[in-house]
Amino acid sequence: MVTRHRLMVDIDLSFVMTSAIDERGGRSEAQTQYYGKLIGSFPSSAGQGGVAGTVYAVDNNRLQIVGFSFDGSVTAQFRAGSTGSPSGNGGVLVPNEQGGTGPLGAYNNKKLVLALPEGTTLQDTVRWFAVWGQNSNLGHVTVPDNFDYPRQRNIGEFERRQHQVRSGDVTILNAKQFYIRNLHYDGLGPDAFFWAGQTDSPSSSGFKVPDHRGSSDEKLPRYTGQTITIVLPGDVTVYDIKWLSMWCILFRANFGEVFIPTDLNVPPMVEDVPVPPMPMMNCEELHRDMQVSWTLAGDNLDVELAGRVEDGDYMAFGISGCNDRVCMVGSDVTVAWYDGDTPRAVDYTLKAYSQCSGTSGVCPDDRVGGADNNVNITGRQVNGITRIRYSRPINTGDTTTDKVIDPSQNMYISWAIGPINPSGVAAKHHTRVEDQVRITFGRQASDMCEMISSAMPAPVTPWPTRKIKGDQVTNFTVRIGPTGGRRGFEAITGLPSWGIAYWLNGLLIPELELKRGWNYTFIVEGGDNPATPERYHPFYITDDPIGGYTQKTPAEKQQINVFAGVDERGMPTAAGRYCEYNNPNGDASETSETFAEYARTLQVDCRPGQSAQFTWTPDDNTPDLVYYHCFTHQYLGWKIHVVDEFTSGAVGVSAGTLTVMGALIAGALLLSYIDV
Template sequence: MRSWVPPPRGLRSCLALLLILNAGVVSTRRQEPYYGRLIGRLTQYAHGIRGTVYAVDENTVFVRNFAYDGTGPDAYFWVGDTPQPSPEGILVPYPEDYTTRDPPILTAHSNSDILLRLPAGKRLRDIKWISVWCRRFTVNFGDVFIPPGLDPPRPRVLPEFKRLAHSLRSGNISVLDAKTFYIPNLHYDGAGPDAYFWVGNGSEPNPFGTKVPNEMGSMNPLRGYQGEDIEIQLPGKLTAYDIDWLAVWCVEYRHNFGHVFIPKDLDVPPALGQTKITTSSTTSQTPFNAANNCKEILDKRLQVKWEIQGDQVQITLSARLRKEQYMAFGISGAEGRPAMLGADVVVAFWDTRADQPRVADYTISHLAQCDGERGVCPDARLGGSNDAVLVSGQQKNGVTTITYRRPLAAKEPSKDKEILTSRSQSVIAAFGPLNSRYEANAHSFMDTTRNDVQLDFGANNDNTCLGLAELDTSGPAPWPARVIAGVTNLTARIGPAGGVRGYTPITGHPSWGIAWYINDMLIPEIYVERGKTYTFVVEGGDDRTNPAKFHPFYISDSPEGGFGQKKEEDQRKQRVFAGVAYDNEQYPYPTAVGRYCEWTHKTIDQASTSETFEDYMKTLQLECNEGEPAILNWTVAHETPDLVYYQCYTHNNLGWKIHVVDPGTPIPFPIDQRAGLSSATIFPPLTTFAILTLLTALRNVVER
């Protein structure tokens, strides 16, 4: 056996330093389980009171392993600021979401974990004790006193998202608890093809991260956001103490659209369920578990998802709606059969005027259009209230999805029906067009349920849906490719890829959400003549530290591009015609590097609703950084192939085709682009050389 030899002194010093650094890293991670700042143990005076109390935050306490025999006649959790527990205290309801008129009397518990939220805006600094108190006999069954100077954990405010790509920006992000992030005023154009909230470790966001569900709890790629306030929660056992950053990340193309770093010295509340996901935007999405309950009706054309939330029911409707068409769902006017008369329904639709979802509570007193007194009428038009509250809405892959809440109780008995949670009841649904008032058109309200459909609103995990939103793979037609010809001065800027109408359907290649705009056209096909010189004013970015905004322009025979990210053997497979030079050591570098200019969305990506590219351009705005553009001069050699490509040096799939032609070649402009072009542009005059060539060819044919 070989004897152990100690490492050299220098190596020992390095090892010691590494151990110290690693110890420092470990110490920044909070050990689980963590319940907050310890307050103390409940002192038992009667009825088997036991439990350990923690300060979760300044408004919330957590009682770990609570025990109580439940035999007290009028016992409650009780807090106050007197020297000792007394009748002058304040009742703390448990459970908080009780449905009775008065808070329920405390029942028996054996090693229960209980979360208590202090009432009436009280904070821990405002009270001196927590007690289990019997009101009827003014008896203290057990108590714990708040230590003087207790400093509960607090949410931590971070900077905003770093703005790197796709118009991503936000307000200051907050860590509400160990699993919950609050992101105010979130803007993102939604054009990234595979973008997610993304967390991980390291000095910068990287591919070795973890997806975080969006505010709906969904793992679908992120939609566009337009100034919404949202909250997201880390998945599984992951906490804010386990990560170094939160980012918006494109998985497919491994690009960081923006991020915020997580400090090592966090001291935020534990995630014990005290932070409820809420949003301030009426069109933002609130997560709920409605997917556990789902039923397909109207010949499986309408999906209805539901969940009881206290004294409310949250309902999601999903269907393929035509423009200015509604979907309606509610309680049948009769039990045991579908009846429109007397029904209480909610009409949901997408308001194309404001480009947002709408919901309205309706009463059906007559099968006729509403005249202001009777018919298929919104309750609000009849002097009642609109009890349907919009939660969220989106349009994706031809499917409109709208979520709303309404009370279980019939608040207006003459107009509303009670939603039962103890048994099934008959429901109805319908499709139809909206009238000029954007109300349901009664004359088309007959596309309804034909058979009795029973729904148990109190059910759990009643799910027979197959995934309506995934069935529709059709989409709007792509825009015709634009053509540029007869122009020797061109601009090259960055802009959005145009979603389902733009880069990918035009080229057949995947896109990571941006593309070249030449003369402010999305990836036009450019025609150049051999022997002529063309000048490209390039504004693709010059910040090498920000890959999302560094797009040098170059021309090669590669339909993919990305010369700078290729291995040397792959670079040799490309033939480069402009935009790349070599240094003294024969390393390539891009030459067309200038300031960054990008066409960005004024709101969110509206490619799917823009019939023409010209309509789409109206939804964009040009944003340019300070600096000078790059100038790329390219003289087209006579031996240049007939087809080459303008591309990005650092990324794949941003550009498209350059057709190299001889002088006098007719240019095949698209029909919709020919308006305003002279015949000489479409069919340029023949040169003397071309005429002589043509005459020679004709003479040869005649001589044969």
């Protein structure tokens, strides 16, 4: 056993620690107590009422009192204030550790976590914290000037070394939790685990860190862009380690790592405190599944979105892109959802009716030159209802991505409900504005809402995956069409969609089985005008399961292979006229028990122009599994299985089945031929 001592840093963090690492067994037996950033202690000798304890900042909104004692002999409450010294009139009431506001009971050497009331923060409004009773100060601490409260820390991406490891930014949420965005790893390491240690660089002198499943017994699974949270084991904190790695114990190989900064000032990991939210002054029902409440607070608008939404779904709300009606393009909205256990409310701008690509589409403001102006984000999920609160200025000063909210005007509103894709970006809504909704934010207070039902929609039966075998079909017509709601794309792939997907030979994202050495022709009709991104979907073939080649960084492009549809300059070669299957009467997927029934509700509309075409011959260098995808957008395509010999007995769709048996009616091709 090797005894390690905490790395000392030049900021005042408060902890008591002894630790030991069993380097050979990869087990951590660290015992660490880290409470947050020290604010101060109540009198060293207990004051009136026996008040004693030490106060720490958990973050900007929470305090932790360690060793708190109070005999309960005096009617008292916790208070905080911004005046020079404690007073009953100058402060605000701080709820106790249970979220209650009644008189304090007796405490004997307890550890408490307290949440400051909404609108009260250590950075802006708290200069003292006190136990206040019977018009007297029973004990207080003073928040130092320019106090640097603990906060989450972004430490960059995993270094890319082996087994296709890469990630988005890694955030230290608190002293024990890492939030890893867009993680990729091929899953082929024979003895790979998350691994942490105190040496200067990753080495076998480390210990296992449980993965997102909480497991440190099973090797790491394949990651294909998931965003995960992992927790350091036992009492180990980030202050006990120098790096986090994806490590193969058997071969002592480092697949990729991030290093821990030495100047950390992050929150301790504490349990959430129940905070009874202050009621909003106004409420409007947008839909049976979604409501918006708000209070106008000076130059800020405090908003709560409440909805009966599925896990992974967002609620979007904001100002319409048009002054005289509801229109989605040009809207300034907040997209709010639960990211695991974390509520998020992100400032979005809707520049085009398409997935975010470059600086166009439905994008977070900070991806298109703006800023995320939402603050004070909190949330809770109770009885199937998700509630997320945030605040934003009524005039952010950002004229490129934000609308000015005029409290006196009856403003048109955009709202929607839909899925967040695995990259953490809003995908196309499944529920949206049907009526012309208008709100006057500065109106006289009124609550127009009923209670939202917590009952979820009845389950539906997914349609089976369609497969086309390349021994019978060698020509494929590629068009755009709907995703088939809960029965289609999402059920087939397990992924959210943008609301459109590729249709090949009249089938929704079929799996293809193609043989090496055979020639296959793809006739592409996904749009040829990049100026209209919602109708521009060049087709390509790749080993990347996500797609959206143009959205990738140069480093990400180095990690994937493209087999067809992109030239040596990285430009698309398969962009033809635009053809789209649609239902002029609205989506019928919920009521269509079979795919054939659904297909009969659709017609195809083709814009003038020429199709694009290319022929692809898979060869010995082509992997067994590749994907067809959209060059500009993610999650539109699906799988191609490449084989040396066609599988016997596999169910496929024959060329005869794919023959058009419908008729041209008013220029629309009715898909009445699919009876499989």
